[in-house]
Amino acid sequence: MSGPPPRTLLKVCGATTRGDIEAAATAGADCVGLWHGVPGGPRELDADTLGDLASAARSAGLLPALVTFLAEAEALTELARRTGVGWIQLHAYQSPTAVRALRASLAPEVAIVKVLHLAQGGAGCVERPLIGAYERAGTDLFLIDAATGDGRIGSTGQALDPADVLALLPRMTRPFLLAGGLGPTSPARYADVVRAPGFHGIDVDTAARSPLTGRFGVPEITALARAWRGDPSGGPARAHPPADLEPSR
Template sequence: MSGPPPRPLLKVCGATAPGDIEAAATGGAHCVGLWHGVPGGPRELDPDTLTALASAARSAGLLAALVTFLADARATTELARRTGVGWIQLHAYQSPAAVRALREALLPDVRIVKVLHVAPGGGGCVERPLIGAYERAGTDLFLIDAATDDGRIGSTGHALDPGDVLALLPRMTRPFLLAGGLEPTNRPRYADVTRAPGFHGIDVDTAARSPLTGRFGVPEITALTRAWRTAPATGPARFRHPPAPLEPSR
């Protein structure tokens, strides 16, 4: 008999210091996002700091994810090899061709996460017609996030309409993470999303932070872990890949 389905993972995004890594691990997160190549981003890291924090994350039993707007496959591959990240999360609007070039250049155990941006007010998802092409190019995992009326993307704090998320799922054969204004209190709103077969976990920035310091907070991350019923991390090797196995990229 097969065992129970894997519990979803929790990714907290935008670590900038060792204390953020410690809070993420203590609070029960599985994955920590590290920004580089995000022009004007408030949590942008230089390559040396990114490398150090990725190492600290692995030592703490966390999966390190590079979060980037970069579209240059060669530069992104060099950075991934230097830092040892397990995931590369492509924000912005990189093309399927860019994903394919990255997939061909990367080590096979580095996962590619492509963000799909959903506009507010039923504005749809600009990448919707390309989902199949992204999968064929080598995307391992999607992340569904909110864009804003003024075009901002990434850690906007804006919540998605569950119906807009569900409307994308028939086009996808890869697992997905949910992002966009997620908090401990709004999990019931996304009950149908969390029951979808491809649901793989959540990605949180704002709600993982202490309102007093603006840094990752153990109480805040613990509250997310409990409310979204994610499983605690248990060691450095466990989250090299997502907890549910992914099919090979086609």
């Protein structure tokens, strides 16, 4: 990182159509998450659709991020080369060894995002003892998200306790994104997290969607952008994620 982003980065997750891409771009998102290798996931894409939507995202000025439970470096590297994704978001319990192998095989301009799963009710983060190892292995960015009591991870819609998030930060030297039930009314609740060193942006699924269609909605994403950036004008100007992150070597 060369410094803090000019404003909060907004990643919307789970695009499945070109219409989703267009809505995200129109409303001012920076990055769009595309699911592949998420068994049983409601927004799972095959490799061809992943590539098509990644191309559409780049053309619209968005950074496409592969969101996956996969861990095998060779398969993920081939996907990155084939589809042109700019981030690989490891959204499961991949090991630091898997991250190291992936970093060694990926092109340097592709960033690795490792999700840290913070359980609700003060149960802690299972990856907490491994944060340093993830950083040494080549993680570029962390994403702090909720894990539910019944073991669900990813797009749970469950909010995190800000105190639990803040307790995790002293172990981290990489920038981080915040996820977990975030919406336009959330910034005040997470004001201390937003002010913390390393805060880079947010990752949203449910609140980015129209309640009528379940698709990404321009009004919904615009409301997120305005609320989290403190910018009443909203609009499509972006924080340009590729320039903000320099993948680890």
